[in-house]
Amino acid sequence: MTLSSRRQFLRQTSLGAAVLCVRHTRVIRAARQVFEDRAQQGAGSDAASMRKFASRISGHVIRPEMSDYDSSRLVFNRAFDRHPAVIVQCAVPSDVARALDFAQAKNLQVAVRGGGHSRLGYGMCDGGVVIDLSALKRVEVDSNRRVARAQAGALVRNLDEATQRFGLATTSGGCPTVGIAGLTLGGGEGRLMEKYGAACDNLLSAQVVTVDGRQIQASAKSNPDLFWAIRGGGGNFGVVTALEYQLHPVREVLSGALMYPAGRIPEMLQAFTRFLAGAPDEMDAFAQLLPSEPGRRLKIDVCYCGDLRMGNDLVRPLRGLKPQDDSVKVMSYLEAQGTGGFLQAPVAHFQTNLFLRELSGSAIAGITTAVDDAPATCKVIIVPLRGAVSRVNVSDTAFALRQRGYEVDIAGVWSTPAEKAEVVRWVEATRDSLQTFAHGVYVNQLGDTSEELVKLAYGPNYARLVEIKKKYDPNNILRLNQNIPAA
Numbered sequence: 309m310t311l312s313s314r315r316q317f318l319r320q321t322s323l324g325a326a327v328l329c330v331r332h333t334r335v336i337r338a339a340r341q342v343f344e345d346r347a348q349q350g351a352g353s354d355a356a357s358m359r360k361f362a363s364r365i366s367g368h369v370i371r372p373e374m375s376d377y378d379s380s381r382l383v384f385n386r387a388f389d390r391h392p393a394v395i396v397q398c399a400v401p402s403d404v405a406r407a408l409d410f411a412q413a414k415n416l417q418v419a420v421r422g423g424g425h426s427r428l429g430y431g432m433c434d435g436g437v438v439i440d441l442s443a444l445k446r447v448e449v450d451s452n453r454r455v456a457r458a459q460a461g462a463l464v465r466n467l468d469e470a471t472q473r474f475g476l477a478t479t480s481g482g483c484p485t486v487g488i489a490g491l492t493l494g495g496g497e498g499r500l501m502e503k504y505g506a507a508c509d510n511l512l513s514a515q516v517v518t519v520d521g522r523q524i525q526a527s528a529k530s531n532p533d534l535f536w537a538i539r540g541g542g543g544n545f546g547v548v549t550a551l552e553y554q555l556h557p558v559r560e561v562l563s564g565a566l567m568y569p570a571g572r573i574p575e576m577l578q579a580f581t582r583f584l585a586g587a588p589d590e591m592d593a594f595a596q597l598l599p600s601e602p603g604r605r606l607k608i609d610v611c612y613c614g615d616l617r618m619g620n621d622l623v624r625p626l627r628g629l630k631p632q633d634d635s636v637k638v639m640s641y642l643e644a645q646g647t648g649g650f651l652q653a654p655v656a657h658f659q660t661n662l663f664l665r666e667l668s669g670s671a672i673a674g675i676t677t678a679v680d681d682a683p684a685t686c687k688v689i690i691v692p693l694r695g696a697v698s699r700v701n702v703s704d705t706a707f708a709l710r711q712r713g714y715e716v717d718i719a720g721v722w723s724t725p726a727e728k729a730e731v732v733r734w735v736e737a738t739r740d741s742l743q744t745f746a747h748g749v750y751v752n753q754l755g756d757t758s759e760e761l762v763k764l765a766y767g768p769n770y771a772r773l774v775e776i777k778k779k780y781d782p783n784n785i786l787r788l789n790q791n792i793p794a795a
């Protein structure tokens with residue numbers, strides 16, 4: 309190529325390139341415009357459909373741009389920081405039905421929030437619709453029938469306070485701010501469970517909104533399959549808006565804690581199992597191993613709801629073991645409920661559990677070694693399951709922990725990433741070291757999840773739960789939970 313032809317070629321090609329470039333830019337601009345128009349139309353239609361949806365809700369609809377968004381998306385376990393597209397604070401059951409319908413129409417994930425105490429932060433989701441029941445806290449008591457009707461956003465404290473006004477109570481959790489719906493749907497262990505069974509054993513009926521928007525009752529007579537499933541099967545089958553409980557006379561109790569020194573864990577845990585073997589159903593007791601308390605490592609909490617004249621005699625074996633502190637005294641049931649909690653305030657944590665049929669010498673040795681090596685922010689909680697809760701047939705409700713035994717909860721809290729890594733490592737290592745003694749898990753206290761864990765939690769009841777899921781939520785709309793898929 310000559311110099312002039314090369315120049316001409318370059319001029320042409322650069323001209324061609326420039327032309328091409330301009331055309332290309334125009335094409336890109338045009339495409340971008342189409343995209344932006346469509347996005348705007350989409351956002352516009354999204355915004356319009358959101359406005360239309362919000363206008364049909366009796367409660368409060370909270371969007372990310374609103375000032376109460378951040379406070380409304382907080383859950384108790386601060387390890388979870390989720391950002392939903394919309395939080396629907398429901399005021400009436402039809403709000404729940406509309407929120408379910410909207411989520412399905414927009415193909416958005418659904419989270420259901422009661423008291424917000426899920427170990428896995430299941431009450432909140434990223435990018436989806438939160439059905440928030442926390443504004444529904446009313447509890448009505450019919451003292452003649454000894455029945456309480458609670459809205460599904462009521463907390464343990466609301467239920468206890470309302471029923472105690474009449475000298476009545478039912479099994480609820482040991483932490484006043486846990487939601488009674490989440491607690492009961494997963495089983496519900498509490499200080500009266502040895503005498504009166506788990507929270508789910510005291511459930512008489514529930515109002516449920518199904519994923520197709522029907523408002524139905526679940527009870528022994530009405531939709532008995534659903535009633536069976538929601539007594540332990542969690543939030544897998546529908547959104548509960550109200551629960552009716554059987555109540556029992558409970559006034560003053562003998563309650564408080566005994567603290568024992570470090571270095572005596574094996575001896576003390578053996579004494580604890582002997583104490584339980586002779587204790588009546590009215591006696592509830594659980595043990596906590598506390599690495600954070602130098603020199604005072606073991607705490608036994610008791611709550612006796614029987615004849616108070618006999619209470620001190622029953623606690624004598626524990627007092628004979630020379631506690632360093634002893635706060636056990638007669639108090640109102642309400643006061644007892646306010647003192648025994650595992651975590652007092654919202655905090656980032658990891659808690660999981662195993663169910664052991666017995667506290668054998670080897671299991672006690674494993675627990676002792678783990679506690680000796682534990683970070684100061686960790687602990688082991690041993691919750692005996694005995695009495696009425698363990699006398700129900702395993703197939704009578706979905707909740708399947710129906711044998712005498714011990715739920716061993718392994719927990720730790722953190723405030724920095726370094727602490728988190730140490731806590732998670734210790735909790736997992738402790739759980740793994742006790743695995744050979746385990747025969748189950750409690751869904752409500754699982755800080756992790758898998759198909760295997762959910763099957764382990766429900767044991768022989770799992771297959772029936774899958775069948776009921778197929779009937780009430782075949783497309784697994786309610787899947788942000790310890791999930792039982794329909795397939």
Ligand SMILES: Cc1cc2nc3c(=O)[nH]c(=O)nc-3n(C[C@H](O)[C@H](O)[C@H](O)COP(=O)(O)OP(=O)(O)OC[C@H]3O[C@@H](n4cnc5c(N)ncnc54)[C@H](O)[C@@H]3O)c2cc1C
Nearest residue numbers: 421422423424425426430431481482483487490497543548
């Ligand atoms: C500090 C603390 C103490 C605890 N103490 C106890 C205890 O003493 N005994 C015990 O048994 N458990 C205890 N738990 C575990 C507790 O029972 C579960 O975490 C339970 O799921 C919490 O319910 P929630 O409504 O507060 O939580 P949320 O996070 O609001 O709900 C948890 C899940 O339950 C389901 N759910 C809740 N409400 C509804 C509804 N109305 N309809 C359908 N599904 C629903 C949903 O799947 C939801 O994601 C404790 C937990 C914490 C954090």
